[in-house]
Amino acid sequence: MNWQNILTVYLKELKDSLRDRRTLISMIVVPTLIMPIIMFGVGTVMTKVVRQARSEIVSVMLLGGADSPGVVAALKADKKFRLVPAVADYQQLISDKKVRVAVELPAGFEASLKGGGVPTVSLYYYEGELKSGFGLKAVQDFFTSLKEKTIETRLAERGLSAAVIKPFVIRKQNVAPPEKVGGNAIGGFVPYLIIILCFTGAMYPAMDLTAGEKERGTMETLLCSPVHRINIVVGKFLMVLTASLTTVLLSIVSMGVSAALGVMYFGGKATSQSATSALVGQAAEGGSIPLIDPVGLIGVAALVLPVAVFFAALLLAISLFAKSYKEAQSYISPLIVVVIMPAVIGLLPGVELNAKLALVPILNLSLVCKEMLSGVWHWDYIALIFGSSCVYAAIALGFAVKMFNREDVMFRA
Amino acid sequence: MIEARNLTKTFKDKKRGIITAVNDISFTCRPGQIYGLLGANGAGKTTTLRLLATLLQPASGSARLAGFDAATEANQVRAHVGFLAASTALYGRLTARETITYFGRLNGLAAATIKERLKGLADELDMRDFLDRRCDKFSTGMKQKTSIARTLIHDPAVMIFDEPTLGLDVMTARSIVKFVRDCRNRGKTVIYSTHVMSEVEKICDVIGIIHDGRLVAEGTLAELRQRYEETDMEEIFVKAVGGEAALVAALKNQGTIP
Missing domain, CATH: 3.40.1710.10 (abc type-2 transporter like domain)
Known part of the structure; x- marks a missing residue:
């Protein structure tokens, strides 16, 4: 490993990707717009419909x-x-x-x-x-x-x-802090969105940097350089990881801003039971904008990192096998379902984290995020999930390097 | 200097089993000479050159380029080799300057050296007008010039050309041929593969005829003419591979013709 060379490859790939429209859309436009659209678009329609029905x-x-x-x-x-x-x-x-x-x-x-x-x-x-x-x-x-x-x-x-006929009175008192309520309500939804964006953010650069290069004939040019192949893989991998993390980061920022604006926008009139406005309603009750634990968000970011590494390396290895961009797409598109499934299971009520589920990739992230965002920290599970995610990430990265060194993959006719 | 010794390369194919693309090939290219590798499509030219450029690993045999062993010192070999093929394209979203600088960096050159060499190459190849434009908007001629500058940025001692004139218009092809000659005149070791007979006659000092993965004949043009008692390169080629029937059989075998 030569960090000078890795940096050279990385910076070139970064420049190249930032000039690619497809990568820009999936890395910047989609994550920035998706939250406001969900919050305001769906939210407005839902509140309107519900309010109309009620009145x-x-x-x-x-x-x-x-x-x-x-x-x-x-x-x-x-x-x-x-x-x-x-x-x-x-x-x-x-x-x-x-x-x-x-x-x-x-x-x-x-x-x-x-x-x-x-x-x-x-x-x-x-x-x-x-x-x-x-x-x-x-x-x-x-x-x-x-x-x-x-x-x-x-x-x-x-x-x-x-x-x-009224021997006693029942009084209900909520002890959950507002962020706990918020965490439960959107705790499942946030990791679901993050996992999917983490994947889609890595998808296009991964295909472009491997199958795309093969298709355009630049891969052979690159392999002629005296740089050891592991440096090329790591440089490319870091670029894919950057794209994935940028997507996640932008979506989290956009989510925060949307929530803040959402409180102002829906705050007064949110009285319905619909999911979105209910959240905002709770946020308004809580008095402050972060209806999810901000420390929880840091925890989510920390646990997303190994999963992003896992996605980046896996996508790189798979699309490296393809001869063309199109072929890579046909390998990777079905994978979205594989990624969404565990994320959706994490959304289901009643699915609770345990030692076995902590070892299931993606699902474990989905479940632990839900807990962390509602202020519950099971350190033993968190350690187990971080550890297992790192192991999966390392295996995927090793796989990508191995693929890059296989000449039947690199020069597939 | 390029010394190939008993190079053999096999591939696995689902339908046809194990294919020997390069079969026990040995030859030597000297500095200040152009070695022409002549062969039909699928004869094993590209595989041979990829073996020399360390893009592929041989099943057996060895190669030394510029004093380095291709198997054990692959990175050193690539640092002393310039590889230009029809299949080595440019990054469309980078400018010519960025592309050349990138490969200069990958070759471990200092920024100042890259700048200086880039200026020299741009002057020599008349590239100043399009140096800061993106490669995807280039004409074939501009692309070829950029590719040439890319292969020369680290001033390699050995140049490998794999059908560099394939699909080019006459003027661009001529400028490539001129450039190949320039490389020889500067004392570089040049190996040049083609299936165009006239190119071989025009520029190669030594000719190796490759057929079905084997080197079937080798010598200067004069030597080959004498050995096969023909003056026309095409006739020499057909005789060297064992007649038209052998050529057709080989093409059928690899599936190029039905």
């Missing part, structure tokens, strides 16, 4: 209720509802989203309430449809309050106090 006057169809004028009048008086005349195919109307909910009052409902009976009110809705769901909730709230009033009346008739 909408629910069209309710009342079935029966001719002998219960009190309840019907109360429903009519409620500004949240718009009553529609009853028709026979109400179920079809609900499916067609013309009516959100249908309420069926049994015959003699009011009389039954007064007489101490237990009549059944049926609510018809469309499961999974957002607006029907909100409508159902509103109607349910209406009848829940009617139920409570009825209970109070019945207790009063028997001369009992409300405390009879």
